[in-house]
Every structure is written in C-alpha cells, then in structure tokens.
Amino acid sequence: MRPSKISGFVALLAVVAAWELVARAGLVNPLLFPAMSKILASFLALLASGEIPAQIARSMERAAAGYFLAATVCIPLGVAMGLSERVYRALEVVVETLRPVPPPVVIPVAMLFLGIGDGMKIFVIFFSCAWPILLNTIDGVRNIDGLLVDTARTFGLARGRTILKVVLPAAAPQIMTGLRISLSITLILVVISEMIGSTDGIGYFILNAQRRLKVDQMYAGMIALALLGYILNQAFLFVSKRLLRGR
C-alpha cells in the first residue's frame, strides 16, 4: 500500500474510534447515535443473513439497467453529434434544454407515466446518466486531431471503420471520464428513487430502518452503500485501464 493510502486508512480508523468514544460516553442520545461496535455488529449480521446482499442486488439490477441503457444510447449518439455538425445542430436545443433539469425533478414525472415500478427507476437513472456520457463523448470526438482521421483516409479506410478504429479509440479516455461520472450519479439516483417509491432495494432499506427506529440498521445500510460505491469505482478503474490499454 502507498503511504498516502495508509495514512488515509489511519484517518478512517480515527473517525471510527472517535465515534465509538462519543457514543459510549453518552454525549449524544444513544437511540440516534449507537456505538460503532453495535453498528458494525448489525452490519455483519445483516450481511450474514443475506438481507443486505439481497437489497443491494435489487438496487444493482436497476442501476445496471439504467446505466448500460444510457451508455448504449449516448455513446453512438455522442459520436454522431461529435462528427456531424448537422446532427449536432439538430439536437443541440433539445440537449441544452433537458440537460439542466436536476435529475430528481424527473422522478414525479416518471412516476406519473411509469408508476413506482422498476421502469420508473431505470428511466430516472438513464436520464441522469445520459448527460455526462453524451457530453463527454461529443467533446472527446470533437477534440480528436483531424490528422488522425486524415491518416485513416489516406490509408483508404471507409467511414464506418474509421469510427471504430480511430475515432472511438482516440476519444476513449474522455468517454471513460463520462462513464465514470455517470457511475457515481447512478448510485445516487437509484437510492433516491428507491426512497421515494419502492418496497425493496438498499435505498428503501435505509429509509425503512429509519422509520422503524432501527437506527443501527440504518447506519449499517449506509456503510454497505459506501462500500458498494468504493468497490464499483475500483472495478471501473480496473476495467477502464484494461480497455484503454487494449484500444
């Protein structure tokens, strides 16, 4: 481990220790602020019972559906908009009007049309993930050195193959940036949408624990979510490194 990582780990331990001390000293109402040892015990119990894994699995199903849908739609669309001034002009107004809408605002509308089922959540995640992927792809494609495309043309590469062999790999780092930003947005939106209308998922679990005053479980759910975010980000970095190397 790098020294900076070790010191970060130490800092985390310090926070946990401070939490434990404050809780045990009875400085805060223990009903709202249980000792960290109690929270961790609850977390491990929920992990062992399969409760947390099941809830996270439900959330991940929705997150993955919305996220991959956004990538599947927005990468090709972004390439088209980045390459063609005409396509860009045709869609610019739509993009610029919809993009500033804060994603949670879409939830009531989505509930109206799609109810509170998975469709609503997937749509909300799709809507919020779409912009970073789309805008980064457009930008990445537009900023490609024109000489690379000229090189492909002088070697007689047809347009479709030029996109696959030159445009996409050249824009890949920025497309990856968009995908990474959207990954963290996905997590936020799946939790919010589950808190607003759902009967399962990690977002629902946290809110429900709070309502039933199972405060230790509420915190346990938050820990699970933090760990999930960390693991997803690491997994993304791992995959993106390999993808970028093998372009």
Next chain:
Amino acid sequence: MPLLEVDALCKSYDGSAGAATLAIENISFNVERGEFVALVGPSGCGKTTLLMCIAGLAAPSGGRVAVKSQLVDRPPPDLVLVFQEYNRSLFAWRSVLGNVLFGLEAKGRGGKAADERARRLIGLVGLEGFERHYPWQLSGGMQQRVAIARALAYEPEVLLMDEPFGSVDAMTRLELEDALLAIWKELGTTILLVTHDIEEAIYLSDRVHVLARRPSRVVETVAIPLPRPRHQVTTRAEPSFMELRNRIYRRIADAG
C-alpha cells in the same frame, strides 16, 4: 499517360478576418509511373498544401489533380501520404508494430504474413527491438521512422512524402534514403517527395521540381541524369552532382 497530373492547381484558405490566404497560385506538373520526383522550395510556398490536394484530403480552389486519369475528389486508393507532422499522425494507443500494421489492416491483410511484413519494415527503418514501444516512448526521429514504415508496409502504388526525414539525425538520414531507394526499386512505387534539402532531392530523384513563392509555381524542372544505383559517397562527389546542386540553389535564391 502520366500516373499523376497536377494541372493549374490553385488553393486558397479562408482567413479568419475574411481575407483569404493564397497558398498555391498556379502549379502544374506530371509524374510518370515508377518515377521518383522531388519537390524543393522555400517554406510557406505551399508544398504541404499541394500534397494534401493530391492525396484528396484538401479540395483545390481551382485546377485539377488526377491519379491514373481519375479526377481526385476523395483519397485515391493505392496512394498514401506521409504527413509532415508525423507525430500527430501516429496512433497513441497503438504500439510501433500496431501502427505499422494499421495500413495492412486497412487493406484487409492480417495474420502472420502481415506481421512479418510489418516487422521487416520496422527493421528496415532501424527500429528493430522497439516493436512493443508506444509512440510517446520514442524520440521525434524514431516516430518519423514509424510513420515511414507504416506507409511503406502498405505498398502503395503512389507514395507522397512531406519532408519525411526532417527530424532524423544525419547518419540515419543517409541510411533511410538508401532504404527508400531500395524499396522503390523493389516495388516499382511512384514517389513524390518534398524536401528542403537540395542535395537529398538530387540524390534520390529522377527529376526535381523547383517551386517558388508568390505566386507559388514551378519555376524550373531539373532532370537528374545521375546513374543508378546511387551511392552516398561517390554519387555526391561527382562533378555533375555539384553542378546540379548549384543550379537548383541559384534558382531558388533568384525566385526568392
């Protein structure tokens, strides 16, 4: 019928303030099949622009370019341009081998034969052992050689080269000149090479077109009757070599 015809070519760029830059005013010349022709001229006289028009990557403002009697309005097949800005034309995500294989892949050639051909050309330009390196790990001169190897591996019928040895050191340059001549002879490629090195132009080519600026045009075409195969020491030491050199030099100086 000449393989390559440039007829009254004119090219202007739209300026930002509405004022257009006239990069080429009126250039005409031909290149015969299998010929090695060099273009020399002061910088800014439109040599790069000319090659971009011939390669079908820039649209002329007037006149016409034809390759094998076909009007060039898109990149012609079997014609490859080695860009002056070689470093910007390399694919950063591909290794040296990957870059050299690019042209072969574009042609639909893959597998062991393509791999062997690419490796042979990497060796020919003196980059053996660097196959797995990436462009950013190489010096400018080495990058330039990757771009040359990539074009040669493609085996184009017509090869356009824009100051291809500008960044390589003097010794390597001589070796590359001879390597290019060897390939030219082996494959019967037609080569049009831009250089600012008059001696290089004479040493390599059958004919040298001398370009001048304002208006940019061919002011003189000098036939190079030096015998082949040429030799870096003896050819360059011949009295006629010196005469040709002086004549072209004077012509460029006069034309300004």
